[in-house]
Amino acid sequence: MTNLKIAGLLVILTVFVSCKKSGPDFALLQTEKEFDFGTITLKDTVKHNFKIKNISDLPLKISEIGTSCGCTGAIVSDSIIEKNEFAEIEVQFIPKKEQTGKITNSIVIEANTNPPFTTLYLNGVVSDNDTE
Template structure:
């Protein structure tokens, strides 16, 4: 009787492990996009008023699924984003161009929110600097 009970318990444990194994393996087979930025903060430094305010964030899709950026939102109308709407394939790189209006004098810090299908949801980037009067 004791031996039969031990066999039944061993059999139940073995079947339980086999049933759990495919779920564990599936998480490694899932396809996800991962967006990795070269830098998440661009410091303009001190720039002259009305100078070129265009800077570029470079990123790579380090995941194993195509990366699709669906929206880029800035914290004010003084910052205009430009990006490709085409999917970025695994291992490929892309660029997010930001144009800040350098007419207004003084220090600034702005955020850029990138919405995509990448793991982790939205990515928040920052730009900062100081605009001084032209000489």
């Protein structure tokens, strides 16, 4: 009878251990999704840093950053971000002559997240009037 109880306890213990929930196999990031730079002229340059935080247990691995046009550049400060750590994406926008009016440029981050792409936006107005 004692062997039967021990065997029963071992079965129950095995079930509990095997039912342990495993975490996701992707990282999670937290950041502001857009920045509004207001109104600028064609002579102005916009610079902004998007701060990214890894809110998962896995390291956040940024594999690539792309922008929607050649007038916008983006550089990441660290491509591997540990749990609860931060990195910054430094974005610079230099308007071209043909880019006046309302502007929306995107910055796409490819990382080990689900979905694998996160899009950030740079919004504002470019005026061709140099007096603003």
